[in-house]
Amino acid sequence: MDVMFHQAFQELSITTRGRGLVEFTGEVEAWIAKNKFCDGLLTLHLRHTSASLLIQENADPDVRRDLDAFFARLVRDGDPLFIHTAEGDDDMPAHIRAALTAVNLSIPVQHGRLALGTWQGIYLWEHRTHPHSRRMTLHFIGE
């Protein structure tokens, strides 16, 4: 069946309190609901290189604590391997943590709902130790 499609963009800012995972599934769902998007593809693009986007478990907060603890041990702040140190001990680890995850995600939207599993939430993962305001672009194409 052929239909007419439309698309939309939205800037979204998330304020972080330093290293850790911040869920913002609700903000994305609110944008979908407000615009009455029904079926299509949602893409999120984070405009930074020291934070990332992650889909992970939204039930037990210990999962987020363990994710962050594992990454902190895997990519050590102040590791003498690094020569890019001008912006602080946590800066190069933040770039590496971002490279190990992702800055964009694409999720189908069906019947007005994100095709997420029961336990999936969308997170901004702040990799710097200090608070930041992180900006992303949301894009929807569909019906």
Added chain:
Amino acid sequence: MDVMFHQAFQELSITTRGRGLVEFTGEVEAWIAKNKFCDGLLTLHLRHTSASLLIQENADPDVRRDLDAFFARLVRDGDPLFIHTAEGDDDMPAHIRAALTAVNLSIPVQHGRLALGTWQGIYLWEHRTHPHSRRMTLHFIGE
């Protein structure tokens, strides 16, 4: 040139036999062929947080064995760092392995074929040690 577009969704379940990579390129290609999709964008979204989607070599099975062996050594089952342990020694490692890879992929479709390289296959990577049934949403938008 302007054309009329259409989109489609499909639920796909893959049964795993415990930790390891299961190729399902054929299932995706069969859905494209059955629906006579010609040109567009295919997105796959896995609805779980302890398994992931991966595009990797489909020739030598030793590559999949080595991928799994490397990840098992990098993220140790039962690591005392983890406090989220109620669901088993392999559960938190499964979340981390999923975070290190991805739960969604978008692949162009051109002339009815996925734009995969000669040696690329699409895999479900089960990160839990026990067998599971894993569900994903396929989405196509295009002509």
Added chain:
Amino acid sequence: MDVMFHQAFQELSITTRGRGLVEFTGEVEAWIAKNKFCDGLLTLHLRHTSASLLIQENADPDVRRDLDAFFARLVRDGDPLFIHTAEGDDDMPAHIRAALTAVNLSIPVQHGRLALGTWQGIYLWEHRTHPHSRRMTLHFIGE
């Protein structure tokens, strides 16, 4: 507002000089400009399993050096864990480095510009030690 959409494909080859990051943001922007794409979604798919696509900082080249140094230490060439060794000591590490990053990216295009942050560039990350020619498919859908 309903509009007529269009899509386009482009093959792009990037020649690498061995392991390391090669920026090609300019090539993607040139394709967008040449075709006068205004608003839509751009997807890049790399047709290889031992190289990857990465969005990372485009300012200080030390960031790329440190990214590569970290990955070289994390995934050791010639690690005796690996049994897939027929194609060289750097081949299985290249597959793992590709699995830890990604082979496709989707980036919104708004007002004819990629929705990249100020410091974000698009890179091909060559994971093999020898030079290669790497092929990718660009796909645009939108207005």
